[in-house]
Structure formats: C-alpha cells, structure tokens
Amino acid sequence: MTGASSGKLSRRSLLGLVSAITVAPQLRAQPPNRMRPQAGDELVFDDGPSLGEVVRPNLIELHARPVAALARDPASGVLRDGSRLNRVMLTRIDPEELAPRFQANAAGGIVAYSAVCTHTGCDVFNWDEEQLRMACPCHESQFDIYDGGRVVGGPAPRPLAMLPLEIAGGAVRVAGPFRGRVGFQQAF
Numbered sequence: 001m002t003g004a005s006s007g008k009l010s011r012r013s014l015l016g017l018v019s020a021i022t023v024a025p026q027l028r029a030q031p032p033n034r035m036r037p038q039a040g041d042e043l044v045f046d047d048g049p050s051l052g053e054v055v056r057p058n059l060i061e062l063h064a065r066p067v068a069a070l071a072r073d074p075a076s077g078v079l080r081d082g083s084r085l086n087r088v089m090l091t092r093i094d095p096e097e098l099a100p101r102f103q104a105n106a107a108g109g110i111v112a113y114s115a116v117c118t119h120t121g122c123d124v125f126n127w128d129e130e131q132l133r134m135a136c137p138c139h140e141s142q143f144d145i146y147d148g149g150r151v152v153g154g155p156a157p158r159p160l161a162m163l164p165l166e167i168a169g170g171a172v173r174v175a176g177p178f179r180g181r182v183g184f185q186q187a188f
C-alpha cells in the first residue's frame with residue numbers, strides 16, 4: 001500500500017515536473033503591455049491637456065511642470081500601461097546645464113524620469129518650480145532634474161531611474177532601457 005502510494009506520488013511529481021518545464025517559457029514571456037519601455041517606442045501623454053497624444057518636442061516647454069507619459073509600441077499600438085513602473089515624467093531642461101554624463105539621455109532638451117519614488121514607491125508628481133526639483137508628496141524626497149534625478153532631500157535612497165530619449169519622425173521616442181533601477185525596496 002505504502003509502496004503503491006509512493007509510486008503514484010512519484011508519477012504525479014514527474015508529470016508535474018514535465019508540465020512545469022513545458023509551460024515555463026510561456027510563464028516567462030511578459031505581456032507586451034507590462035514590458036518596460038523599449039527602444040523605438042513612442043511616448044504618449046498619460047495626463048494633462050494632451051492626454052493620449054503622441055509627445056512632440058514642441059508640446060513641452062522649458063522647465064514645465066513634469067507631465068506623465070507612457071511608452072507605446074508604434075507597430076502593434078500596445079500601450080505599456082500594465083505596470084506602474086513603466087510611467088515616466090517628462091520635462092524640458094536647458095541641455096547645456098544638464099550634468100554631462102546624463103546628456104546622452106536627453107533629446108532636444110527633453111528628459112524622462114521614472115514616476116516611482118525610490119523610497120516606498122509613491123508617484124513623484126510634485127514640482128518645485130523655483131528650485132527645479134521633482135518632489136514626492138509622501139515623505140518629501142526631492143530629485144534634481146539637472147543631475148540624473150539625484151536625491152537632494154528627503155529619505156529616498158537613490159536617484160530616479162532615467163529613460164533615454166531620442167527624437168524621430170517629429171516625436172519623442174525611447175532610445176533604450178531605463179538607466180538605473182526602477183521602483184523601490186520595501187523594508188516591511
């Protein structure tokens with residue numbers, strides 16, 4: 001009896017293993033809308049008066065309050081809205097004043113930073129227009145838009161990730177994957 005039970009369990013385990021191996025590649029494939037922004041994606045406004053429109057350089061003024069945007073695959077039309085980690089905040093800076101090591105990430109003066117605070121993950125939607133800093137409403141972390149999202153106040157442990165941009169076909173597009181880690185680490 002015991003031996004028969006063991007045999008059944010073993011066969012079941014084996015079947016489970018085979019099944020896991022068979023479905024593993026599908027589990028690993030991420031739906032396109034959850035994938036991080038990809039090189040060549042166009043950016044689309046995710047709030048503000050131009051909601052849903054493709055981001056064009058002339059729609060963002062110098063030192064404008066950062067506006068949210070999402071990436072969209074121009075071929076399939078898939079909007080990458082399946083993860084809040086995909087959201088970025090856009091503004092325009094003076095390219096001459098941007099720290100040199102981040103200049104390759106800007107396009108026509110436009111920069112994109114992750115919208116997710118590196119402290120505990122709130123949306124970084126506040127804006128200090130005098131000091132030109134993005135700010136988090138939860139615990140008042142502040143980030144320098146001229147220095148790669150460097151933390152200049154509050155408890156955030158690291159800079160905001162920066163999304164490299166390019167301008168192609170008159171639109172602002174993604175030039176490559178995020179520089180820096182997106183998201184946050186919870187201590188609880």
Ligand code: FES
Binds near residue numbers: 117118119139
């Ligand atoms: S979540 Fe942004 S400062 Fe705490």
